[in-house]
Amino acid sequence: MGGNAYKDDPVPRLPADNRRPGLRxxxxxxxxxxxxxxxxxxxxxxxxxxxxxxxxxxxxxxxADYALSSREAELARIARIxxxxxxxxxxxxxxxxxxxxxxxxxxxxGAAQLRRELARAVTPIATELIHGQxxxxxxxxxxxxxxxxRLHAPERFGDELxxxxxxxxxxxxxxxxxxxFEVGRVFSGFRAVEPVWAPNPGGSSGGSSQVIGTVExxxxxxxxDSYLNDSLGARATLLLxxxxxxxxxxxxxxxxxxIAPVGRGDYYLDGPKVDDVGLAAALRQLEGEPSARWRFxxxxxEWLAVSRPVPxxxxxxxxxxxxxxxxxxxxxxxxMRGRMAALVAAVVVAFLLTSLGLWLLSRWQRTRxxxxxxxxxxxxxxxxxxxxxxxxxxxxxxRSLLANDAFRRTFGVAEPIDGRGWPARGLEGxxxxxxERAIARGERWNGALRLPALQGGSGWFRVQVVPIADExxxxxxxxWFFHDVDRERRAAxxxxxxxxxxxxxxAASPAVIYTFRADRPDRLDYVSANxxxxxxxxxxxxxxxxxxxxxxxxxxxxxxxxxxxxFTRWQGDRKRSRYRLLRxxxxxxxxxxxxxxxxxxxxxxxxxxxALIDSRETVALEARLAESERLYRSVVEGVEEAxxxxxxxxxxxxxxxxxxxxxxxxxxxxxxxxxxxxPDEILPPDAAAHVQRQYRACLQAGRAIRYxxxxxxxxxxxxxxxxxxxxxxxxxxxxxxxxxxxxxxxERKDDA
Numbered sequence: 241m242g243g244n245a246y247k248d249d250p251v252p253r254l255p256a257d258n259r260r261p262g263l264r265x266x267x268x269x270x271x272x273x274x275x276x277x278x279x280x281x282x283x284x285x286x287x288x289x290x291x292x293x294x295x296x297x298x299x300x301x302x303x304a305d306y307a308l309s310s311r312e313a314e315l316a317r318i319a320r321i322x323x324x325x326x327x328x329x330x331x332x333x334x335x336x337x338x339x340x341x342x343x344x345x346x347x348x349x350g351a352a353q354l355r356r357e358l359a360r361a362v363t364p365i366a367t368e369l370i371h372g373q374x375x376x377x378x379x380x381x382x383x384x385x386x387x388x389x390r391l392h393a394p395e396r397f398g399d400e401l402x403x404x405x406x407x408x409x410x411x412x413x414x415x416x417x418x419x420x421f422e423v424g425r426v427f428s429g430f431r432a433v434e435p436v437w438a439p440n441p442g443g444s445s446g447g448s449s450q451v452i453g454t455v456e457x458x459x460x461x462x463x464x465d466s467y468l469n470d471s472l473g474a475r476a477t478l479l480l481x482x483x484x485x486x487x488x489x490x491x492x493x494x495x496x497x498x499i500a501p502v503g504r505g506d507y508y509l510d511g512p513k514v515d516d517v518g519l520a521a522a523l524r525q526l527e528g529e530p531s532a533r534w535r536f537x538x539x540x541x542e543w544l545a546v547s548r549p550v551p552x553x554x555x556x557x558x559x560x561x562x563x564x565x566x567x568x569x570x571x572x573x574x575x576m577r578g579r580m581a582a583l584v585a586a587v588v589v590a591f592l593l594t595s596l597g598l599w600l601l602s603r604w605q606r607t608r609x610x611x612x613x614x615x616x617x618x619x620x621x622x623x624x625x626x627x628x629x630x631x632x633x634x635x636x637x638x639r640s641l642l643a644n645d646a647f648r649r650t651f652g653v654a655e656p657i658d659g660r661g662w663p664a665r666g667l668e669g670x671x672x673x674x675x676e677r678a679i680a681r682g683e684r685w686n687g688a689l690r691l692p693a694l695q696g697g698s699g700w701f702r703v704q705v706v707p708i709a710d711e712x713x714x715x716x717x718x719x720w721f722f723h724d725v726d727r728e729r730r731a732a733x734x735x736x737x738x739x740x741x742x743x744x745x746x747a748a749s750p751a752v753i754y755t756f757r758a759d760r761p762d763r764l765d766y767v768s769a770n771x772x773x774x775x776x777x778x779x780x781x782x783x784x785x786x787x788x789x790x791x792x793x794x795x796x797x798x799x800x801x802x803x804x805x806x807f808t809r810w811q812g813d814r815k816r817s818r819y820r821l822l823r824x825x826x827x828x829x830x831x832x833x834x835x836x837x838x839x840x841x842x843x844x845x846x847x848x849x850x851a852l853i854d855s856r857e858t859v860a861l862e863a864r865l866a867e868s869e870r871l872y873r874s875v876v877e878g879v880e881e882a883x884x885x886x887x888x889x890x891x892x893x894x895x896x897x898x899x900x901x902x903x904x905x906x907x908x909x910x911x912x913x914x915x916x917x918x919p920d921e922i923l924p925p926d927a928a929a930h931v932q933r934q935y936r937a938c939l940q941a942g943r944a945i946r947y948x949x950x951x952x953x954x955x956x957x958x959x960x961x962x963x964x965x966x967x968x969x970x971x972x973x974x975x976x977x978x979x980x981x982x983x984x985x986x987e988r989k990d991d992a
Contacts, residue, residue, distance in 0.1 A: 270595070288576075292572055296567065296569060297533045297546050300472065301548060303472055308550075315419070323435060335381060335388055339388075362377070375392075376427055380408060381452070383412050386400050405424065407420055411451075423485065423552060428460070428561075431458035433456045435454055438450045474566060475516040476564065477519060478564075479509060482501060498511035503527050503528065520538075521538030522545040522566045532547060545565070547565075629646060629723065631722075635716070636718065637661070638661055662675065688725075689701055701722045706719040750854065751851040753851050758807065758845035761848070764788070771852075774852070776823045776824045776825070793821060797819035813837035813839070819831065821852075830858075831852045831853060835849070836848070882907065883899065883981075885899070894918060898915060908954030931951075943965075944963060944964065946961070964977055
């Protein structure tokens with residue numbers, strides 16, 4: 241063949257190498273992406289931190305409220321107990337008469353004696369109440385609320401408090417106990433006041449309706465502070481409105497009790513003196529009314545402060561006092577900073593690893609920047625790989641560098657990588673000289689070569705070779721384009737080979753495969769060769785002969801098989817039928833016929849494909865199973881022992897399945913009544929609970945168990961010797977329990 245025979249044929253041209261460096265843009269996109277991810281992650285961490293701080297503030301407020309309410313309830317209870325104590329009532333009744341007789345005030349020696357007796361009577365309660373808790377207890381004489389006894393300050397008595405103490409005035413006015421926060425001359429705090437009624441005069445049963453005095457029990461903020469410190473490690477204090485503190489509390493008592501202004505002077509600190517760093521720092525930050533909650537830093541730690549109003553029982557102002565509590569949240573800040581640090585570290589590491597990967601990729605491509613393949617290059621790669629024409633890229637010595645899928649399907653993979661030079665590719669003589677001159681000048685070469693194809697033997701190919709120059713302009717690689725001029729011949733050979741392989745596969749199958757057209761059901765289009773081995777007929781005889789199937793049907797099965805073979809009656813365009821076919825020697829053969837109707841795109845019946853399976857062993861096995869079933873049934877139905885079967889369901893539920901006539905007669909439970917029922921549905925409660933315990937014991941033992949039992953059944957009370965045997969299913973789990981019960985009535989009579 242001449243070297244320039246196909247010189248003017250068009251050759252597919254590769255697009256120019258338009259690759260452009262894009263590593264910097266990709267790197268910037270990765271940087272922005274990781275930064276956005278870091279920002280989003282930090283927002284999530286910040287939101288979680290704020291949520292945890294809010295939860296901590298809610299807990300702190302809730303604990304403070306509980307401490308206040310529990311202390312108020314305790315004060316009211318103690319005051320109520322003292323007000324109902326007969327000794328207190330008798331002492332205050334005598335003291336009131338004696339003070340009036342002696343001219344008011346605190347009274348003289350008699351009143352002092354009563355004061356000592358009252359102090360001794362309530363000292364146990366007062367000691368437990370007051371010790372270390374900043375609490376007070378005092379008794380007043382009505383109706384002027386003359387202070388009779390202050391347990392916390394016994395030397396002070398005789399002053400009238402009705403005009404100074406709204407809570408006392410309210411109790412004397414209404415005759416009912418009261419509770420509230422009050423600012424006095426010396427002490428401010430939570431006070432519970434209960435009226436003391438005069439004892440029954442002369443032992444009369446009617447009682448007295450006269451209030452002779454009051455019992456007052458009070459406390460400051462110290463118990464609340466102690467409770468918060470013990471439970472949460474928090475501290476609390478109380479702030480009084482400045483105008484109320486300055487007007488009501490004596491100046492010397494303010495100095496003695498550390499009641500001093502805080503912030504801009506809008507509030508006074510209601511002692512004791514603050515000794516906590518966080519609480520002191522929170523008070524220094526106050527400017528006016530405290531916020532409901534705020535955070536701050538002090539002494540190298542982070543703090544959370546909350547406040548709640550405390551109403552004051554006073555007529556001068558409606559401004560409430562404020563309970564301020566402070567708790568350290570340094571642990572929350574440390575956790576947040578740790579999460580932030582981990583997030584930043586993860587983003588930095590991810591960015592560095594991504595940058596390293598991009599750099600390694602660029603080095604692998606022998607350039608500093610990663611080459612981004614544009615649309616033209618992607619289309620070229622797709623055309624190369626998906627082209628039906630065999631394509632190959634080689635170096636100048638004939639070694640294969642790249643080949644598409646069509647090339648591999650045509651020539652395989654051994655030849656392209658064989659570097660034996662151009663003669664191995666079929667080039668020789670004048671054709672080889674023309675080829676070498678063309679590629680040396682960088683010109684394309686066209687020719688015809690006889691090459692060994694992977695399928696169908698050697699064949700003629702029209703070949704086009706296009707040199708590709710390197711940066712210096714010299715040819716460095718060669719593109720080879722192959723056009724198969726013997727494709728149809730090889731395609732026919734490939735199809736025949738595929739047909740032979742399919743026939744061999746079907747012949748090795750235990751099923752006879754057949755097919756026929758829906759409009760010609762009396763003539764086969766195809767039948768596998770193994771029909772001769774199974775039925776004794778040759779495929780050619782069946783294909784050429786009409787009505788072969790109907791003629792070979794066993795007379796006893798013909799009518800039924802013909803009806804089942806009508807595909808217009810098939811459910812889901814499928815059938816499964818079992819019948820007998822007659823061999824050429826007249827012997828019958830049981831077969832199972834599986835068939836499917838295929839339809840065209842418009843849904844019309846087109847073709848039937850089926851398989852005939854030799855079912856002799858299946859039929860024989862079913863016959864033996866039926867015989868075994870009949871034998872088993874005759875044995876079970878005929879024995880005198882009561883036999884029953886229980887199913888084990890999930891959740892430990894037991895359900896009767898069946899029983900024999902002996903069981904039905906002995907128990908009075910019919911099989912219809914028993915089947916599908918649980919023990920609870922058909923047995924008395926005690927009997928049902930008993931049998932279910934035995935069933936569970938049988939499953940737990942994993943083997944047969946035997947026991948005696950007495951049951952009340954519809955047939956009457958009976959004594960039984962029962963054997964339970966667990967039965968496993970295919971998965972190894974216990975699915976059934978078989979039971980055999982022998983009635984022991986005669987034995988029991990003999991034993992008696």
